[in-house]
Amino acid sequence: xSATLExxxxxxxxxxxxxxxxxxxxxxxxxxxxxxxxxYTETGDPKYTPIHKLEPLRRVYEQEYTLLGRLAxxxxxxxxxxxxxxxxxxxxxxxSCTLCGRCSVVCPVGNDIVYMVLKLREGMSxxxxxxxxxxxxxxxxxxxxxPMGVKLPAVKAxxxxxxEDYGIPIPLDVEGAEYMVMLSSMEIINFPEYLGAIAxxxxxxxxxxTLCSTAFEATNAGYQIGNSDLARxxxxxxxxxxxxxxVKTVISPECGHAYSALRWNGANVVGxxxxxxxxxxxxxxDEFRAxxxxxxxxxxxxxxxxxxxxxxxRRGGVxxxxxxxxxxxxxxxxxxxxxxxxxxxxxxxGGASAIEEGEELRLEAFKKKxxxxxxxxxxxxxxxxxxxxxVLEEGLEHYQMDIPVVGLTEMIAEHIPEKGA
Amino acid sequence: MNEMQFLTWxxxxxxxxxxxxxxxxxxxxxxxxxxxxxxxxxxAPRQAAGASGFHTVFRRSMPPAGMGMVKKSPVSYIxxxxxxIGLFFVVFLFAPHIKLINSLIGVSWxxxxxxxxxxxxxxxxxxxxxxxxxxxxxxxxxxLSNFEDYFTWGVTFLPVLTGWMAVQHLLLPYTTMLAxxxxxxEILLVVLPFTKLFHAFTLWGSRWYNGQVNGHKxxxx
Numbered sequence: 184x185s186a187t188l189e190x191x192x193x194x195x196x197x198x199x200x201x202x203x204x205x206x207x208x209x210x211x212x213x214x215x216x217x218x219x220x221x222x223y224t225e226t227g228d229p230k231y232t233p234i235h236k237l238e239p240l241r242r243v244y245e246q247e248y249t250l251l252g253r254l255a256x257x258x259x260x261x262x263x264x265x266x267x268x269x270x271x272x273x274x275x276x277x278x279s280c281t282l283c284g285r286c287s288v289v290c291p292v293g294n295d296i297v298y299m300v301l302k303l304r305e306g307m308s309x310x311x312x313x314x315x316x317x318x319x320x321x322x323x324x325x326x327x328x329x330p331m332g333v334k335l336p337a338v339k340a341x342x343x344x345x346x347e348d349y350g351i352p353i354p355l356d357v358e359g360a361e362y363m364v365m366l367s368s369m370e371i372i373n374f375p376e377y378l379g380a381i382a383x384x385x386x387x388x389x390x391x392x393t394l395c396s397t398a399f400e401a402t403n404a405g406y407q408i409g410n411s412d413l414a415r416x417x418x419x420x421x422x423x424x425x426x427x428x429x430v431k432t433v434i435s436p437e438c439g440h441a442y443s444a445l446r447w448n449g450a451n452v453v454g455x456x457x458x459x460x461x462x463x464x465x466x467x468x469d470e471f472r473a474x475x476x477x478x479x480x481x482x483x484x485x486x487x488x489x490x491x492x493x494x495x496x497r498r499g500g501v502x503x504x505x506x507x508x509x510x511x512x513x514x515x516x517x518x519x520x521x522x523x524x525x526x527x528x529x530x531x532x533g534g535a536s537a538i539e540e541g542e543e544l545r546l547e548a549f550k551k552k553x554x555x556x557x558x559x560x561x562x563x564x565x566x567x568x569x570x571x572x573x574v575l576e577e578g579l580e581h582y583q584m585d586i587p588v589v590g591l592t593e594m595i596a597e598h599i600p601e602k603g604a
Numbered sequence: 605m606n607e608m609q610f611l612t613w614x615x616x617x618x619x620x621x622x623x624x625x626x627x628x629x630x631x632x633x634x635x636x637x638x639x640x641x642x643x644x645x646x647x648a649p650r651q652a653a654g655a656s657g658f659h660t661v662f663r664r665s666m667p668p669a670g671m672g673m674v675k676k677s678p679v680s681y682i683x684x685x686x687x688x689i690g691l692f693f694v695v696f697l698f699a700p701h702i703k704l705i706n707s708l709i710g711v712s713w714x715x716x717x718x719x720x721x722x723x724x725x726x727x728x729x730x731x732x733x734x735x736x737x738x739x740x741x742x743x744x745x746x747x748l749s750n751f752e753d754y755f756t757w758g759v760t761f762l763p764v765l766t767g768w769m770a771v772q773h774l775l776l777p778y779t780t781m782l783a784x785x786x787x788x789x790e791i792l793l794v795v796l797p798f799t800k801l802f803h804a805f806t807l808w809g810s811r812w813y814n815g816q817v818n819g820h821k822x823x824x825x
Contacts, residue, residue: 200642202813208637209803209810212753213684214744218676229747249636251798287818288825289673291684292803293664293811295818295825447821450646457648500652500822525671 188266191310195243195264198302204248206299207241209292210234216286216296221527221551222279222544233286233296236275239264240303269312276300276307277314278541279548282407282440282533283493285525297498304409313408316537320404321413329400330537331368338366338399341375351382356428357393362467363430363459364392365401365421365445367438369569377437377569380596384468387599388476392434398424401436403444406452407534415452418445425459432460434467437590439494439532439568446499463495464592465567469504472511479598482514485562489516489591490552490575491526492568505567508591512598513565519555527551531574549578556586567591611783614790622790629797630805637806642813650822660815660825661808679738680745683731690728694721694764718771725768732761756799762788 217223217232229235242264245252255261286296307313320330327334342353354360362385370377385392398420405413425433435442446461462470471477489509495501502523509516521527530548535541552575556564564579564586566572575588605613654663667673667681674681695701699715706712715721736757739745766785769775776784796802818825 199640201638201640202642202810202817204637204640205806205809205813208633208800208806211800211803212739212745212748213677213680214742214748215673215677215680217744218673219671223744227743229744232744232748235748248640250632287814289668289671290814291664291667291680292807293660293814295814298814298817447647450648451643454646456646460648497823498818498821500650500655521671525668 185266187309187311188264188269191269191306191312192243192264194309195240195303195306196247198305199240199244199248202295203240203299203302204244206292206294206296207237207244209294211292213291215289215291216294219285219289221283221285221530221548225548225550226544230275231279233280233300234294236272236280237296237299237303239269239272240299240306243306266310266312269307269310273307273312273314274541274544276303277317277533278535278538278544280533281493281528281530281535282498283528284498285527288497288525301409304407305411306409308409313410314534314538314540316539316541317404317408317534320534320537321408321410324400324402324404325413325416329368329371330402330404331372333368333371333400335396335399338371338394341371341378342394345375345379345382349379349382351379351386353378353382354391354393356396357391358428359430360391360393360428361431362390362392363395363398363425363428363433365434365436365441366394366399367402367436367441367569368400369402369438369573370436371399373573374569374590374593376593376596377590380590380593381464383596383599384471384477384592387478388471390471390476393428393430395424395428397427401441401445402438403441404534404537406444406448407440407537411452414444414448418449418452421445421449422453422457425457430459432462432467435461435463437464437567437569437572437592439492439499439570440534442499443494463499463501463567465495465504465508466501468592468595469507472507477511477595478600479511479595480600481512481598483512483563483594484514486515486517486560487513487563487565488519488556488559488561489522490519490529490564490566490571490588491523492566492571493526493528493532495567496526497524505591508595509565512595517559517561520558521555527555529571529574530578531570536570536574545574546578546581549574549582552578553582553584556584561586564588565591565594607777607780607783611779611786614783614786618787618790622793626793626796629794630802633797633802634805638809645817645820647820649820652819652822652824654824655815655819655822657812657814657816657819659819661811663815663824664811679734679742683735683738686731687728687735690724690731691760691764693724694728694767697721698767722768722771725764725771729761729764729768732757732764752799756795756801759788759792759795760801763792 222231246256697716698721770781
């Protein structure tokens with residue numbers, strides 16, 4: 184057994200807990216999870232059945248934590264997990280799983296399959312079997328500060344641009360601000376409108392807010408790849424920044440997994456509860472709306488539909504706020520079939536979009552989104568996740584569908600009256 | 605050993621051995637699984653209606669709303685419901701079974717007419733055959749299936765078949781068939797804790813964990 188494999192198996196042994204043991208013992212191989220997985224429905228290949236993706240974890244569980252499994256291993260009836268096997272499983276654990284969680288919703292015996300995929304990824308990562316694409320993103324986040332290699336000067340440059348374009352100062356490192364706003368690299372590089380939109384919205388709401396020079400990047404590739412140590416480094420930066428600036432709330436940007444990583448996993452990786460709240464920008468906007476702090480004028484009149492990011496809706500419980508906001512500014516808002524809680528993934532969540540060799544499969548899986556869009560034929564597609572947005576744009580381009588994708592926050596901001604107007 | 609001796613053995617020592625292995629096995633397996641424990645969730649919880657472990661324990665007995673799952677996997681759902689409910693009727697509402705349970709642990713409840721149980725046994729076996737055919741025909745199920753899936757199907761099917769045949773006086777003399785029936789139940793009892801049949805015990809815990817972990821986030825799964 185090689186050193187890295189040994190480490191991987193040791194990590195797998197450590198992550199196995201009572202829920203996982205209960206889940207594996209409950210599976211009756213009914214295969215219903217396959218029907219909920221877009222990688223199976225769009226390819227028809229049974230190897231993409233969600234529970235099958237966990238086979239190495241199941242074997243380690245059986246061999247280490249069950250009496251019969253231990254006996255079988257002793258007499259050589261049950262073969263130990265090998266490096267080659269884990270390498271083979273990389274495609275199943277990463278490329279073809281976006282942690283979308285539909286399988287966890289349909290399993291009749293109640294298995295939370297995504298919970299287990301995240302744990303298996305920890306062993307995969309420890310044994311060196313994570314995809315290069317996500318590895319690179321993690322390394323850049325840890326060494327440079329962001330998965331796309333964005334450094335503070337780039338953020339400052341964008342702040343300056345936004346200040347010039349919008350005529351609103353962008354606060355940096357302001358102690359005692361109510362909100363600390365996080366960004367995703369995707370927003371810094373591809374969607375600068377987001378920062379401008381925040382500035383407009385906060386000004387109208389009369390709220391104090393700030394960016395943080397030591398913690399501006401919200402995305403957490405450590406969480407996606409399954410490396411708790413790196414996930415902790417990334418979350419700790421945010422915790423330190425938020426505590427140093429004494430903010431009440433940290434706003435997770437339009438990014439699904441950043442929200443899951445910070446809101447639901449953050450306190451667990453740093454090992455203590457947060458002293459501040461974490462909210463997704465869509466939750467904050469809906470609160471402003473409910474409190475009368477968000478006032479818009481005019482309506483979009485073209486046909487709009489909304490793509491629910493999995494981590495926000497199904498895995499995060501935020502479903503109605505985005506609809507309230509859509510209805511504030513859209514006259515012709517139509518829902519796709521399966522929208523909301525059971526929405527289909529864009530195909531690139533959970534780090535999958537960073538895996539170059541997974542592109543072909545990703546585009547194949549996108550046929551599901553295509554069919555949802557074909558059913559309602561929208562003029563534009565709105566979402567609240569920069570990663571979904573990029574993946575959707577790639578898919579739409581590939582299938583030659585002329586549907587622009589917009590972020591919800593910036594669309595809302597466009598309807599905020601100019602100051603004094 | 606003649607048929608009477610065979611029947612005496614399965615009713616006596618055979619049953620004792622099987623029930624003992626079953627009970628010890630269930631306790632051992634439950635400890636083996638749930639004593640692993642888990643870490644406390646430190647994220648600030650969000651409350652939402654219908655989002656809890658308890659809700660999910662019940663809700664998962666029905667297909668999820670609006671996902672069209674029954675249409676996508678009709679045999680798993682419909683066949684699954686029929687044979688599980690059928691097994692419940694046949695095992696727990698057949699008068700001689702109630703009598704046996706009463707003699708063992710002293711509790712009793714009203715049974716259903718024998719003709720009705722006969723019909724249920726046939727329906728249950730038919731559903732099980734269809735479910736098995738689906739396992740063989742459907743690519744996903746065939747891909748997932750291993751020896752254990754077919755073996756556990758067999759040890760579940762045999763008690764129903766032999767019980768029905770004994771009542772109907774088919775193929776073998778009643779005494780022999782009854783003895784075979786009891787033996788097949790004993791095999792089922794011995795096998796249950798150590799195979800996927802143990803889902804009968806763990807699925808409640810699994811649903812609870814799933815519902816609880818997601819309920820912490822305010823998600824009703």
